Each structure stands twice: as C-alpha cells, then as structure tokens.
Amino acid sequence: MVNEDQVKRRSVLKKVGVSGVLALGMSGSASASEVTTDIDSLLSTEKVRSIQDALPDLQLQDQRAKTVAAGPEEDPTFVTHTEIPANFGTLNVVEFADSEFEVVFDFKNYRPNFDVDWPRGTDAKLYGAEDGAVFVRGATDAETERVAAAIGKDATEITVSTTSEMDGFRVIEANASSETVEIFRVERGVTAASSTPGLEVVSHEVIDANGGDGVRTASCDCGVVFANVVLCLNQLGVCSLCLGTSLGGPAATIACAIGTGCISIADIWTGCTALVSSRDCVVDCVTSA
Secondary structure, three states: OOOHHHHOOOEEEEEOOOOOOOOOOOOOOEEEEEEEOOHHHHHOOHHHHHHHHHOOOOOEOHHHOEEEEEEEOOOOOOEEEEEEEEOOEEEEEEEEOOOEEEEEEEOOOOOOOOOOOOOOOOOEEEEOOOOOOEEEEEOOHHHHHHHHHHHOOOHHHOEEEEEOOOOEEEEEEEEOOOOEEEEEEEEEOOOOOOOOOOEEEEEEEEEEOOOOOOOOOOOOOHHHHHHHHHHHHHHHOOOHHHHOOOOOOHHHHHHHHHHOOOOOHHHHHHHOHHHHOOHHHHHHHHHOO
C-alpha cells in the first residue's frame, strides 16, 4: 500500500498529451496532465526494490522520469503512470486512486543477463512484488502448439504465457462473439490425463463478461471486470502478453497495458464500452486487489 507521503506527492498540473494513459472507462470528461512526482518515494517501495534486486545491473535514469495522470473532472489524478528510463528498458509505476499500484519493467527489446528461462523470440515483462519480482514471458511457437493440443484449442486463438513462479502455462482464450473468456492452467511433469504427454490441465474457468446481472450492477464481480479488460485488449489487438498475467487480476493487466504504451485514452473510450459503463465496479476491483 502507498503511505501518506506518497499520497501527497503530486502537484502542479499542466496539460500534456494522452498517449499511453488509460482512463479506465471514467464517466464524465477525462483529461491527462503531467504531474510532479517524488521519485525517491517510488524507488523506496518494496515492489520497485524487487525489480532492482532481480536486475543488479539496472541503472535507472530517474532524472528523466515523467508522470502523467488521468481521470474525470472530480478526480483528475485517479490513474497515474510514472515512466523511468533505464539502461535496458523502462520502469513503469501505475497507481490507482492513491491506493493500489503496480510496477512493471518493460525490457524494450533489450535482453539483460539474469537467471531466468527466456527463449529467444518471446516477449517478457518483470512485475514488482513485495516477496520478489515475478518474470512473465510469452510462450514459444512450439510451446503454444503443445499447449493447444493439450487443451483442445486452436493455437492461433489462444494467448499462452508462463512465469518464474509456475512450472507450466497460463492460457487465455477471448471469444468476442460469446463475450466469454476461458482461462486454463496447464502444468508439465505430471502424469497427464490429456492426450499430450507431460502436460495436464489442472484448472479451467469460463467467465461470462456480462456477469449474469452484469458488471454494471452494484454487485461487482472482479472476475467479470478482468474478463472485460481481456476482451477489450483482445478486441483492440494489443498487449497480448498482458492478457496472460494473473498477478493482481485486472489491476496488473491494466498496468501492463499502460506501462507498455500499447493502449490510450482514445482506445479505451471507443473500444471498451463495458468498462465505460461500469466505472464504480472497475474502481472497486483495481483498488482492492
């Protein structure tokens, strides 16, 4: 959680562009502003420190840091994105409503030397966590084909990822026509019931993005919010790796999208009508993660 000093760190708003900032479907008019930030406070958080511990050669260029805020008129700094350039990528801190924040390191096509399983040709991110950074990467083409066979899906219709904390894969299939999201957890090294040796489906969940009574009602289902975020990103054709993360639910997925600069306010307003009409529920889910 963010302490009181961090909550007070923003001041001096001035208009800037909106690229790379997510409005989260805010009601009313949204704006984007550059704000000053206490970088030392950010760098002292455990999530940021976990990134630095995982990348001992990391050199943050904090003098070049920039923070942009977005939100409705009544709360113009509901979402803030601080971007800190580094010697082999960019550190991104995304904070929601002065309470919940996520830290994502984007390697920007650089490959530092550190002890993780990172096959060539796969995209990767590093997520800050209080008990140690978590490495998330996409699957190789061969891994995707094997996983698709294990779950009986078309390899071209799924997003497959793995993390440094799992011995297997997380699979997302977003179906725009039925407005559903299927989530699989596939593990390897187990006596498999599936037809593919070495892989077994250990969990399978189908989430209806309409949520029965709907995400728009007072009864919020954060799984439904996550499904709507996934369907939105899938619809826009961006951030495929962000779909696969299970870290922090919708908050981490949204932070990944912002931190990698692959979604903008214009995209979320025109492409994600379910989120636009469910502001309060989205707020509850990202700030209670």
